[in-house]
Amino acid sequence: MYRTKFFDHVILLSGVFLMVGPLLVALMTSSHEAADIHRNGLSILPGGHFIETYETVLTKEGGFTGKITGLRMMMNSLILGLGFAAGKVLLSMLAAYALVYFRFRFATITFWMIFTTLLLPLEVRILPSYEVMNTLHLTNTYTGLIVPLLASATGTFYFRQFFKSIPDELLEAARIDGAGPFKFFIDVIVPLSKTMMAAIFIIMFVYGWNQYLWPTLMTTEEGFFTLVRGIKQILLVWVGSNIPDYNQAFALAILAMLPPVMIVMIFQRWFIKGLTESDK
Amino acid sequence: MAQINITNVSKIYAGGVEAVKSVSLDIADGEFIVLVGPSGCGKSTLLRMVAGLEAISKGTVEIGDRVINDIEPAERDIAMVFQNYALYPHMTVYNNLAYGLKNRGTPKAEIDARVAEAARMLEIEPYLTRKPRALSGGQRQRVAMGRAIVRKPAAFLFDEPLSNLDAKLRVTMRGEIKQLQKRLGTTSLYVTHDQLEAMTLADRLVVLNGGQIEQIGRPLDVYHTPASTFVASFIGSPAMNLLRATREGSRLHFGSQVLESDRLSALPTELTIGIRAEDLRVARAGEQSLTMKVDYIEELGAQRLVHGMLDGKKLTAALSPEIELSDTIALTIAPSRLHFFDVTTGKRLAQIVDGAVGKREDTGALEMAGG
Ligand SMILES: Nc1ncnc2c1ncn2[C@@H]1O[C@H](COP(=O)(O)OP(=O)(O)OP(=O)(O)O)[C@@H](O)[C@H]1O
Numbered sequence: 001m002y003r004t005k006f007f008d009h010v011i012l013l014s015g016v017f018l019m020v021g022p023l024l025v026a027l028m029t030s031s032h033e034a035a036d037i038h039r040n041g042l043s044i045l046p047g048g049h050f051i052e053t054y055e056t057v058l059t060k061e062g063g064f065t066g067k068i069t070g071l072r073m074m075m076n077s078l079i080l081g082l083g084f085a086a087g088k089v090l091l092s093m094l095a096a097y098a099l100v101y102f103r104f105r106f107a108t109i110t111f112w113m114i115f116t117t118l119l120l121p122l123e124v125r126i127l128p129s130y131e132v133m134n135t136l137h138l139t140n141t142y143t144g145l146i147v148p149l150l151a152s153a154t155g156t157f158y159f160r161q162f163f164k165s166i167p168d169e170l171l172e173a174a175r176i177d178g179a180g181p182f183k184f185f186i187d188v189i190v191p192l193s194k195t196m197m198a199a200i201f202i203i204m205f206v207y208g209w210n211q212y213l214w215p216t217l218m219t220t221e222e223g224f225f226t227l228v229r230g231i232k233q234i235l236l237v238w239v240g241s242n243i244p245d246y247n248q249a250f251a252l253a254i255l256a257m258l259p260p261v262m263i264v265m266i267f268q269r270w271f272i273k274g275l276t277e278s279d280k
Numbered sequence: 281m282a283q284i285n286i287t288n289v290s291k292i293y294a295g296g297v298e299a300v301k302s303v304s305l306d307i308a309d310g311e312f313i314v315l316v317g318p319s320g321c322g323k324s325t326l327l328r329m330v331a332g333l334e335a336i337s338k339g340t341v342e343i344g345d346r347v348i349n350d351i352e353p354a355e356r357d358i359a360m361v362f363q364n365y366a367l368y369p370h371m372t373v374y375n376n377l378a379y380g381l382k383n384r385g386t387p388k389a390e391i392d393a394r395v396a397e398a399a400r401m402l403e404i405e406p407y408l409t410r411k412p413r414a415l416s417g418g419q420r421q422r423v424a425m426g427r428a429i430v431r432k433p434a435a436f437l438f439d440e441p442l443s444n445l446d447a448k449l450r451v452t453m454r455g456e457i458k459q460l461q462k463r464l465g466t467t468s469l470y471v472t473h474d475q476l477e478a479m480t481l482a483d484r485l486v487v488l489n490g491g492q493i494e495q496i497g498r499p500l501d502v503y504h505t506p507a508s509t510f511v512a513s514f515i516g517s518p519a520m521n522l523l524r525a526t527r528e529g530s531r532l533h534f535g536s537q538v539l540e541s542d543r544l545s546a547l548p549t550e551l552t553i554g555i556r557a558e559d560l561r562v563a564r565a566g567e568q569s570l571t572m573k574v575d576y577i578e579e580l581g582a583q584r585l586v587h588g589m590l591d592g593k594k595l596t597a598a599l600s601p602e603i604e605l606s607d608t609i610a611l612t613i614a615p616s617r618l619h620f621f622d623v624t625t626g627k628r629l630a631q632i633v634d635g636a637v638g639k640r641e642d643t644g645a646l647e648m649a650g651g
């Protein structure tokens with residue numbers, strides 16, 4: 001076995017420092033008072049206002065209308081993240097299932113067309129998408145927030161590759177066993193894809209959670225604001241002698257990071273399994 | 281249980297490849313038919329057409345009295361065992377066996393009973409709650425068999441079910457498949473490229489070559505009277521020696537060497553002669569003989585395979601290990617044991633049966649055996 005040496009530890013530790021350091025600073029700073037932070041800048045030592053700050057952030061009704069709380073934003077983010085991830089997994093699985101298991105004309109062309117959209121970021125089509133949602137009066141709804149983002153070339157691609165690695169004989173055995181396309185999907189494909197689904201779900205959840213531009217465009221009512229937007233909102237109050245609530249901004253940033261981090265940590269094993277090995 | 285009638289069935293793949301060419305085959309109820317042939321000869325394609333996994337381009341397949349050309353695989357009343365077992369990896373052995381029955385809406389109690397019965401027959405009872413991943417190759421093979429059995433189908437279809445197993449296990453499983461099939465009396469169609477497996481399992485062998493049937497017959501009949509040089513070289517191990525010869529009157533010339541028999545007159549002057557390795561024996565003094573230069577020897581224990589050259593052409597003889605060998609040996613063969621094939625078509629011509637050369641007292645007549 002390889003024995004870790006001193007130098008290895010140095011590299012690992014500096015890695016840890018680089019990655020975790022800023023987070024720690026954010027966490028510590030968030031426990032000071034805003035004025036404190038304004039005067040003394042960032043700090044790496046805890047201040048005394050930890051619970052206070054987080055309580056304010058989570059429950060204080062703020063914003064223009066004075067109705068939006070951190071909790072509400074968190075819920076919005078969750079709805080966006082979960083809806084986004086679940087929708088993407090479902091949609092890309094179905095698309096990949098059609099591409100791999102059904103012989104229809106232009107299947108390959110279709111796939112490559114889907115695949116090339118991988119190269120285009122969301123921002124390229126953000127205005128037309130907004131236009132469509134606006135015409136359908138879906139701005140300021142969860143539907144409008146989630147649905148236009150669901151088509152996923154990445155997910156379709158991963159699932160397609162995975163389905164292709166499932167031996168054909170399994171389909172043939174299922175056909176002889178009397179399973180139609182729907183049964184085969186539910187009874188065989190879905191259980192076999194579990195780890196894959198988990199992996200895609202996690203990636204997509206984090207991706208959805210971190211969306212900024214699209215929610216900004218789609219939602220003008222504060223009731224729909226997400227955490228990521230909320231942070232921005234706090235810093236916007238810089239007018240006159242008002243000091244922005246730095247501590248709250250940091251607290252929100254920490255809160256915004258927690259769910260994705262937790263999801264990744266909890267599902268880490270599945271995640272790695274899904275991306276590296278196929279369960280056959 | 282049912283007979284299967286395959287009539288003029290062809291398969292033309294997209295791109296114009298004709299993988300199976302107008303094959304006709306009638307399988308009796310309860311018969312064990314083995315399709316054998318080299319890789320790419322269309323065995324799997326034919327089997328898969330019967331299974332319904334591949335569309336039938338031309339011709340008809342009947343199972344029982346039903347034409348099943350346009351019937352879904354599940355409705356054909358067949359069960360298939362695949363080379364890679366194709367067990368559902370996420371289901372327990374029990375569920376693997378039960379899945380097909382569940383899809384058919386079989387009552388739970390009956391599923392239980394049937395699975396239990398199949399598991400007992402195949403001795404896989406201890407594994408019913410395991411997943412296929414936790415089984416050895418042989419055990420997986422049994423489960424795959426079990427999945428076929430529980431359905432109580434009219435016919436079993438096997439596509440090289442044993443080729444992923446090690447040699448020893450293959451022999452055991454071969455025996456078990458044969459036994460099981462006899463016990464259940466289910467009509468079976470079995471694909472293999474292993475001629476030994478084919479010989480040992482089959483009630484009747486079907487030798488395929490290039491998508492066409494080369495010969496149909498009981499294993500021993502195919503072995504003793506191969507219909508063509510192709511069958512001759514494919515069935516039997518070591519492969520039958522095939523040598524070019526010319527006939528002058530009652531003499532066969534193998535290059536410079538000669539074999540004489542008084543029953544050769546009906547044969548053409550140019551021939552391909554087939555000689556089974558075990559039909560050759562060492563000539564006694566004064567007997568007419570062919571001289572072989574020995575190249576190398578394979579010891580098989582009970583037998584010794586002597587490989588060498590007969591007038592520049594390869595020849596293999598299976599001799600008793602007790603015989604002393606030198607660089608050259610004089611071999612002889614009873615003319616009745618010679619096989620004659622047409623030089624151009626490779627089809628079997630005739631077989632003479634007499635005792636003139638090798639002093640074996642066989643009787644019989646000159647027989648024409650068409651392709
Ligand atoms: N989907 C396909 N499209 C075109 N040609 C095919 C297709 N499947 C098989 N073939 C061709 O048909 C011929 C017969 O194939 P088949 O799989 O039946 O061979 P086989 O006898 O089972 O061989 P093996 O012993 O290697 O399994 C081969 O020449 C193969 O290349």
Ligand SMILES: [Mg+2]
Binds near residue numbers: 323324325
């Ligand atoms: Mg095959």
